[in-house]
Amino acid sequence: MISTKARYALRVMIDLAQHTADGYIPLKDIANRQGISEKYLEIILKTLVKERMLKGLRGKGGGYMLTRAPGEYIIGEIIELTEGSMAPVSCLTPDAEPCPKKEDCITLRLWQKYDQITHDFFYGITLEDLINGTY
């Protein structure tokens, strides 16, 4: 189940994409529009800034702003960034130690296939697609 962190992140990105013309957007505005606690959003935006998904400017007239065009943001990237790996089982996470039962595991292929499907889906859609519904 995808947690609020990734869902909120996505909603923030959409919000910013819809207000690119307005320059820097304060966190307060986003939080109000989206009905999310300011303090909690702060944590989420912190990671997005750290990963250069968006930039923040402090002080009066400051706020947040996208660093790329909406079409350049992959939905899968945003989710993985805030949520961690989307792997359906722990043995398929990037940092998982190789499973000793790997060769005999009948379910491994199932999870791998589902992992692939998931990846293909979320990496085939951009923020622009999401907003325009072209997917």
Place this chain on the structure above:
Amino acid sequence: MISTKARYALRVMIDLAQHTADGYIPLKDIANRQGISEKYLEIILKTLVKERMLKGLRGKGGGYMLTRAPGEYIIGEIIELTEGSMAPVSCLTPDAEPCPKKEDCITLRLWQKYDQITHDFFYGITLEDLINGTY
């Protein structure tokens, strides 16, 4: 992320399917073969029995047994039974109260599509497919 409950359940079902000729299989045998704690497996098998996925027989010579042919078990059913809904977000679970922002929600369609893909994948594979690799 799919939890151990559903993953263990699947492994138990596979184990039982591979030993259908041996009559009732004691929990201890399954736990030993799969390397899972007996006590924890008990909890999982309890739900599977309650939902008629398999039947248990008490007493000496007892154990667990499938109630259908492996081809009659849908993987998605087994997962949902042990894990609860596979919905990617809480607002898409069967018992979710209708979201007030439903009409404006830009991400709703994304989650619905992914939910559909997930459903199609796991409901298109049976226990028999899983064992034979025919999927």
Place this chain on the structure above:
DNA sequence: AATAAACCTATTGATATAGTAGGAAGGCGT
């Protein structure tokens, strides 16, 4: 009667989630 097995209720420790609190640092307008 002894034994072996499923069945049942309750408890625990660890971890993740969602959110809160308070302040420090930086940039802007007057």
Place this chain on the structure above:
DNA sequence: ACGCCTTCCTACTATATCAATAGGTTTATT
């Protein structure tokens, strides 16, 4: 220079879920 606004940073907390454990009761077979 000063005050204001806003991001940035560290730490804390309550709640829920996950994974597992413990101990006992019932049922069937030999």
